Amino acid sequence: MSEQNLSDQTMSDQMMNAKEEIMSDQLTPDDTIINDNLCVNKTVSIGVCNTDAKLHISDPSFRGNIKLSTTSGVGHDFGYDGGIDNFFAFAHYGLESGQTKFVWHPNEASTKDLLTIKNTGKIGIGTSEPQNPLHVVAPGGFPNNVPIVAQSVSTFFGARDSAGNERFAINLDSDGTSYPVNFYDKYDGTWKRSISLKLGNVGIGTTNPQYARLMIEHESVPLAFRESNRSLTEGGLWRMPLDAGMLRFDVNTSASGNFSPYITPLIMFPNGNVHVAGALTQGSSRELKENIAELSGKEAVKALENLNPVKFNYKADSAKNLHIGFIAEDVPDLVATSDRKALSPMDIVAVLTQALKEQQKTISALAEKVSILEAQTA
Incomplete structure (x- = not known):
């Protein structure tokens, strides 16, 4: 039997409710078996000495410092009793379910699972059936209940x-x-x-x-578009670079997709100017229109008479380039937009076309009269 050192632990009837003769009957080589209560007023150290903790256990083995076992399917319990029917505990639920739980007993009638560790390695918080390595469930959801929160600088x-x-x-x-x-x-x-x-x-x-x-934000090309089912050389790759304040629309014409070479169909300038490299067309199909009616020559001539061309500069144009055109607020209603802030070139073209046709009729009629007069005086 190993030597028993109980110098700091005076066993008395108040400290151990076991009779000396019964205790001695339970002693076996290198073991001390106590079949009754043990009370220690100071500290207990196992595998280590000189500790300030009430219980200090040290063991370098992989098996761990504390082992709890039971003969039933549910066991390995240890916990903390907070008083007033509050109790926290770890419980192993046996090989059948293969899980270890950290549970809270708010009272004797109910139990709440706080954390579950499955024998598959999956951990559940707020759920006893984790489907992933870490599965967190919080009732109510965002924004009143965020399942995981990390806080630091x-x-x-x-x-x-x-x-x-x-x-x-x-x-x-x-x-x-x-x-x-x-x-x-x-x-x-x-x-x-x-x-x-x-x-x-x-x-x-x-x-x-x-x-x-x-x-x-990017120093050159902030945005690009790739059409996956179209060739890189046939409009399958576009980009929108910012270049000295200009917004360009480039289309790649290289098989490698590196925009070398490329073409620029459209450039938008910060002064409001727009440059189009190809033809500029406006939708004009009959399928797009309704309430189609003929523009009379009289209407066209009247509108043309009230169109006053002017010369001007755009305020946003620092170069003060000279332009000619019309003032949207001053044009006749026939060619004005609803807000009178812009003009449609095709509207002006239609007025000019119809007015020209009307003038051509007048010219033809006058030419016919002149021919008649010339014939009469011949």
Whole structure:
């Protein structure tokens, strides 16, 4: 039998409700078996000495420091009694169900599962049947009940690939008001910010998407479009670069898709000018129109008489290029838009065409009269 050192533990009737002769009958080599109560007023150390904890257990073995066993299917329980019928406990539910639970007993009549660990390695919080490695369920849902919350000065959630390489991360700096939520990727070995969220706005290439719900910032080409079922050389790849304040629409004509070469069908300038590289057409099919009626020559001539061409500069044009045209507020109603802020060139062309035809009729009639008079005087 190993030597029993009980110098700090004076056994008395108040400390141990076991008779000495019964206790001695239970002693076996290297073991002490107590069939009754044990009370220790100071500390208990197993595998380690000089501790301040009430119970300190140290064991370098893989099996762990504490082992609880039972002969029934449910056991391995240990817990904390908070008083007034509140009790927390870990419970192993045997090989049949294969799960360990952290449960809360708010009272003797009810039990609430707080955490479940399945023998498959899946962990459930708020659910006893986790379907994923970590399955969190919170009743009520967003926004009143957020299942997972992380809080720190700089919070990261990340993902690695199968080889363990860092590939993706979500970062929240500060308190989420001064700085946005940022999405990063590291597919080329360097962390790059891809998407930022702030005050309901989305930023790509910027952490301050303050001007629009979706703001894209890039030094050259912020946006491109790829039509997957069309060839790269036949309009299958477009881009919209910002170039010295101009917004261009480029179409790729290279088989490699690197826009070398390319053509630019449309350019929009900050002064309001638009450049079209090809023909500019306006939809004019009968299928698009209703209430079709002939424009009379009288209407056309009257409108033409009230069209007053002018010379002008556009205010937004810093170069002050000279233009000729009409003032939308001053044109006759026949060619005016509803807001009188713009003009349709085709409307003007239609008036000119009909007025010219009317004048041609007049010229033909006059020519016929002249011929008659010449014949009479001959």
